[in-house]
Amino acid sequence: MRIDLHTHSRASDGTQSPEELVRAAAAADLDVLALTDHDTAEGWDEAALTAAELGVAFVPGMEISTRYDGHGVHLLAYLPDPGHPALVEELDRVLDGRNERMPLMLERLRGLGIDIVQDDVERVAGDAVAAGRPHVADALVELGVVSDRSEAFRRYLSAGRPAYANRYAAPLERMLRIVDEAGGVSVIAHPWGRHGLEEPDEQAFAELAQAGLAGLEVDHQDHDAAARGRLRAIARNLGLVVTGSSDHHGTGKVDHELGCNTTAPEELDRLLDLARQASARSGRATPTVVGR
Numbered sequence: 362m363r364i365d366l367h368t369h370s371r372a373s374d375g376t377q378s379p380e381e382l383v384r385a386a387a388a389a390d391l392d393v394l395a396l397t398d399h400d401t402a403e404g405w406d407e408a409a410l411t412a413a414e415l416g417v418a419f420v421p422g423m424e425i426s427t428r429y430d431g432h433g434v435h436l437l438a439y440l441p442d443p444g445h446p447a448l449v450e451e452l453d454r455v456l457d458g459r460n461e462r463m464p465l466m467l468e469r470l471r472g473l474g475i476d477i478v479q480d481d482v483e484r485v486a487g488d489a490v491a492a493g494r495p496h497v498a499d500a501l502v503e504l505g506v507v508s509d510r511s512e513a514f515r516r517y518l519s520a521g522r523p524a525y526a527n528r529y530a531a532p533l534e535r536m537l538r539i540v541d542e543a544g545g546v547s548v549i550a551h552p553w554g555r556h557g558l559e560e561p562d563e564q565a566f567a568e569l570a571q572a573g574l575a576g577l578e579v580d581h582q583d584h585d586a587a588a589r590g591r592l593r594a595i596a597r598n599l600g601l602v603v604t605g606s607s608d609h610h611g612t613g614k615v616d617h618e619l620g621c622n623t624t625a626p627e628e629l630d631r632l633l634d635l636a637r638q639a640s641a642r643s644g645r646a647t648p649t650v651v652g653r
């Protein structure tokens with residue numbers, strides 16, 4: 362049983378349509394796939410249809426941009442009602458924040474002598490619900506300024522680089538409550554990824570578990586073996602679900618192939634049990650898992 366619980370489509374910053382992604386998942390011998398686009402449920406219906414057709418189990422989710430203790434934290438929310446008003450409101454704020462900072466980033470790039478305009482980004486963003494830095498990166502590739510997304514982030518777009526601009530992210534503890542009210546379950550994505558610090562620490566995870574956190578994404582390409590070992594021990598101590606995933610972005614991220622990390626079936630069962638409980642408590646119309 363091969364289970365991949367974190368992937369992106371062109372509804373955010375992946376390079377495949379939801380249908381193409383599910384077809385690729387079937388070709389990669391995945392039994393269960395979650396689609397977790399950034400801050401949107403846009404791709405769910407298309408992915409669910411293709412999954413039903415191909416006999417792949419499908420878990421709808423999203424990866425929400427939140428903030429905790431001054432750091433950006435990506436929160437994977439599985440099976441929330443995407444129509445829950447407080448969730449819609451927060452996601453709109455995040456998406457608006459992405460749109461609002463775009464002119465500033467482009468102005469900074471132009472200040473560096475790069476001839477780039479909004480249209481260049483919108484052309485490559487295509488179906489995306491909101492254009493983000495990966496789309497700016499794609500536009501820079503198209504313009505011949507850099508050779509791939511990684512180079513664009515390294516030179517211009519990562520925090521601290523000259524074209525970076527900050528944007529709104531929802532307070533993590535508020536988002537944990539909203540996801541629960543929406544009948545979904547929350548898992549912190551790549552908790553020790555990117556910034557390279559082992560933060561949040563166990564004490565902070567314990568508080569977040571009290572605030573409704575269900576799991577930690579332990580097996581992720583951003584974590585080395587030592588980090589995985591420590592996160593797994595913390596999850597065990599706190600009774601949190603352990604997940605693993607590819608964080609696949611099509612050709613948009615190298616070394617994140619579908620199924621490169623996976624989630625154990627018993628951990629998925631625990632997660633789905635918690636989702637059923639949250640759904641029942643919430644009284645909301647939560648989405649169904651296809652094929653389970």
Ligand code: AMP
Binds near residue numbers: 374399495510514515
């Ligand atoms: P944004 O949502 O516009 O702030 O862009 C953040 C997204 O960019 C992340 O969620 C990743 O998918 C992507 N990203 C961040 N760093 C890199 C990188 N070094 N190379 C490629 N993609 C990246």
Ligand code: ZN
Binds near residue numbers: 399
């Ligand atoms: Zn992404």
Ligand code: FE
Binds near residue numbers: 424435550551
């Ligand atoms: Fe992420």
Ligand code: FE
Binds near residue numbers: 369608
């Ligand atoms: Fe992701």
